[in-house]
Amino acid sequence: MVRTLVTGATGTLGTALRPRLAAAGHTVRPASRSPPEESRGDLDWVELDVREEAGLEAALEDIDVVVHAATAPQGDTAAVDVQGTKRLLEAAESAGVEHVLYPSIVGIDDIPYSYYEHKRAAETAVEESDVPTTIVRATQFHSFIADILDSVAKLPVWPFPTDMQLQPVDVGEVADVIADHATHLASGRVEPVGGPEICSVGDIARAYRDVRGLWRPIIRLPVPGETVAAFRAGHATCPDHRTGTVTWEEWLTEPGASGPDSRTESAV
Numbered sequence: 730m731v732r733t734l735v736t737g738a739t740g741t742l743g744t745a746l747r748p749r750l751a752a753a754g755h756t757v758r759p760a761s762r763s764p765p766e767e768s769r770g771d772l773d774w775v776e777l778d779v780r781e782e783a784g785l786e787a788a789l790e791d792i793d794v795v796v797h798a799a800t801a802p803q804g805d806t807a808a809v810d811v812q813g814t815k816r817l818l819e820a821a822e823s824a825g826v827e828h829v830l831y832p833s834i835v836g837i838d839d840i841p842y843s844y845y846e847h848k849r850a851a852e853t854a855v856e857e858s859d860v861p862t863t864i865v866r867a868t869q870f871h872s873f874i875a876d877i878l879d880s881v882a883k884l885p886v887w888p889f890p891t892d893m894q895l896q897p898v899d900v901g902e903v904a905d906v907i908a909d910h911a912t913h914l915a916s917g918r919v920e921p922v923g924g925p926e927i928c929s930v931g932d933i934a935r936a937y938r939d940v941r942g943l944w945r946p947i948i949r950l951p952v953p954g955e956t957v958a959a960f961r962a963g964h965a966t967c968p969d970h971r972t973g974t975v976t977w978e979e980w981l982t983e984p985g986a987s988g989p990d991s992r993t994e995s996a997v
């Protein structure tokens with residue numbers, strides 16, 4: 730029986746990973762700073778803040794494999810994603826962990842953006858670690874894109890850099906790939922996981938609007954700068970790795986897809 734620590738276990742990817750790892754025969758120890766209410770009394774959950782030393786030794790006790798899905802894209806990414814990853818790797822080495830898996834993001838070498846710079850630094854730390862590692866890059870999860878659209882859904886007009894290119898992927902399909910790698914020996918940098926279609930942000934926003942019945946005008950927002958130019962050039966996509974099968978429109982119409990319940994809202 731493989732004993733596997735999942736950091737970021739309450740997150741989008743961590744939540745999808747837990748049942749898949751368990752189904753693949755792992756005994757899963759989920760970790761996050763604040764375990765969910767329903768896990769109170771569940772001895773398997775551990776409280777872990779990767780910005781601190783405390784808790785790491787206990788979290789890693791008797792652990793064979795670590796899937797390190799903790800991240801703080803909106804927070805202090807240097808402290809969490811870079812220093813936290815280094816701290817976890819050092820502790821994993823001391824604890825005799827056999828395999829650390831690190832989820833990362835397609836295009837971080839070519840897109841100038843501070844979170845991506847920190848992901849690159851974390852990848853370097855992972856590659857330089859003495860613990861055997863696997864790095865799996867993925868494109869943007871459907872739910873991540875939907876969260877951004879949800880945040881503008883109430884605006885009367887949606888201004889977007891409509892020609893940015895994305896390749897939305899189902900987080901469950903990314904978790905399937907990571908759980909599979911976690912069940913085998915460390916493989917270093919492996920093939921990225923992308924969704925089945927490359928779509929412009931304009932098409933993504935139009936599909937979201939139509940499925941939600943919101944009828945908002947979508948206007949092209951000309952955003953200058955290298956970051957959006959890199960997304961526009963397709964650097965966030967991996968056209969040769971369309972691993973996922975669930976399209977953006979299919980995901981939007983799945984029961985339980987996130988978003989405001991706007992289907993009853995009248996057209997404007």
Ligand SMILES: NC(=O)c1ccc[n+]([C@@H]2O[C@H](COP(=O)([O-])OP(=O)(O)OC[C@H]3O[C@@H](n4cnc5c(N)ncnc54)[C@H](OP(=O)(O)O)[C@@H]3O)[C@@H](O)[C@H]2O)c1
Nearest residue numbers: 737738739740741742761762763778779799800869870873
């Ligand atoms: N989202 C995407 O579209 C996407 C695409 C490709 C790759 N990825 C990668 O996939 C991984 C997971 O992303 P995600 O979208 O699932 O992230 P997420 O939903 O934002 O979840 C982040 C997780 O990290 C935990 N966390 C935050 N700060 C922490 C800290 N200081 N110490 C310990 N845990 C902490 C959070 O739980 P608590 O707040 O309870 O601690 C949460 O469980 C990341 O490496 C990300 O770069 C994401």
